[in-house]
Amino acid sequence: MSPACSMARSRQDLSALTRRQLLWGLGGGALMPGAMAQGIGTTFPSKALRIVVPFGAGGVADLTVRTVSRRMAETLGQPVVVDNRPGAGGVVAAELVAKADPDGHTLLLISNGTAVSAGLMKQLPYDPVRDFKSVGLLATFDIAIIVPVDSRFANLAQLLQWARENPGRLNIGSINIGSTQHLTAEWFKLVAGIQAQVVPFNGTPAVLTALRGGQVDVAVEILGPVLPQLRGKALRALAVTSERRASALPDVPTAQEQGLKGLLAASWNGLAVPARTPAPVIDRLNKEIVSALQTPAVRQQLMDMNLDPHPGTPLQAQEWLQQEIRAWGQVIERAGIPRQ
Numbered sequence: 098m099s100p101a102c103s104m105a106r107s108r109q110d111l112s113a114l115t116r117r118q119l120l121w122g123l124g125g126g127a128l129m130p131g132a133m134a135q136g137i138g139t140t141f142p143s144k145a146l147r148i149v150v151p152f153g154a155g156g157v158a159d160l161t162v163r164t165v166s167r168r169m170a171e172t173l174g175q176p177v178v179v180d181n182r183p184g185a186g187g188v189v190a191a192e193l194v195a196k197a198d199p200d201g202h203t204l205l206l207i208s209n210g211t212a213v214s215a216g217l218m219k220q221l222p223y224d225p226v227r228d229f230k231s232v233g234l235l236a237t238f239d240i241a242i243i244v245p246v247d248s249r250f251a252n253l254a255q256l257l258q259w260a261r262e263n264p265g266r267l268n269i270g271s272i273n274i275g276s277t278q279h280l281t282a283e284w285f286k287l288v289a290g291i292q293a294q295v296v297p298f299n300g301t302p303a304v305l306t307a308l309r310g311g312q313v314d315v316a317v318e319i320l321g322p323v324l325p326q327l328r329g330k331a332l333r334a335l336a337v338t339s340e341r342r343a344s345a346l347p348d349v350p351t352a353q354e355q356g357l358k359g360l361l362a363a364s365w366n367g368l369a370v371p372a373r374t375p376a377p378v379i380d381r382l383n384k385e386i387v388s389a390l391q392t393p394a395v396r397q398q399l400m401d402m403n404l405d406p407h408p409g410t411p412l413q414a415q416e417w418l419q420q421e422i423r424a425w426g427q428v429i430e431r432a433g434i435p436r437q
Contacts, residue, residue: 216426
């Protein structure tokens with residue numbers, strides 16, 4: 098061994114000895130941080146968990162959480178309470194969790210809305226990336242471009258041709274400004290290169306009433322809530338904006354299949370905790386989420402609602418959120434939507 102290597106090895110050995118003395122020889126043997134974290138992980142959970150949902154009861158997000166949380170309660174051995182806190186674009190719910198004890202017992206349902214708020218809001222009382230740690234994704238779900246069953250447009254090509262021949266006359270219905278549906282409608286206009294009016298309504302029922310009543314020509318909506326009317330032949334889907342065809346509508350092509358390259362949007366939801374939550378706790382929560390999503394009964398319940406279970410790691414969920422923030426931020430900027 099060369100003298101230089103020998104000296105480097107000696108410094109490493111001395112450094113390691115010094116660290117051991119500091120950690121174990123002083124103060125009666127303090128626990129190493131890793132051991133402390135491991136201890137936290139083995140005692141978690143010590144009480145009921147609360148999942149704060151920034152949407153009202155009965156919606157897609159609420160139903161997803163309730164389906165998964167029932168299974169989590171069984172495997173964690175503690176109750177899991179769903180706390181619906183709708184309003185203010187999800188800010189109220191997110192701020193509540195950001196300020197909660199970082200012990201893993203309070204979680205936040207994150208979604209497209211979390212990503213959109215980063216680009217749409219002038220100022221937030223929290224940072225969607227720095228103040229939270231993603232635990233895992235729950236599910237993704239499709240968005241559809243729909244028309245009444247008696248519409249003049251038999252397919253997407255006919256709609257685009259008419260819109261280009263009649264600039265500014267096409268009316269596209271969506272729910273409120275800043276929603277995933279609204280931004281997808283704006284994205285649709287950009288990718289298709291058409292001039293059209295996006296008309297926001299206060300909720301899906303109002304959109305569907307306007308669509309069937311002829312107040313709007315076409316609507317952009319999450320597929321799950323409109324499936325009954327599609328299956329009942331009151332509405333017709335021209336396209337889905339996801340990467341693959343929807344399993345519930347295998348005969349409906351994607352927008353990309355029909356030439357709208359770049360129009361790729363799907364809704365999603367997941368769970369997050371305050372940023373300082375210990376890693377072993379996050380790993381335990383992720384393990385239980387993945388287990389629930391892989392349970393046949395849970396998977397079937399989600400798929401019956403046109404939800405695609407999406408088990409994965411905390412890192413994958415965090416990268417997903419960051420990618421969504423970038424993508425929706427670009428849509429907001431290109432569409433010229435003013436910050437709220």
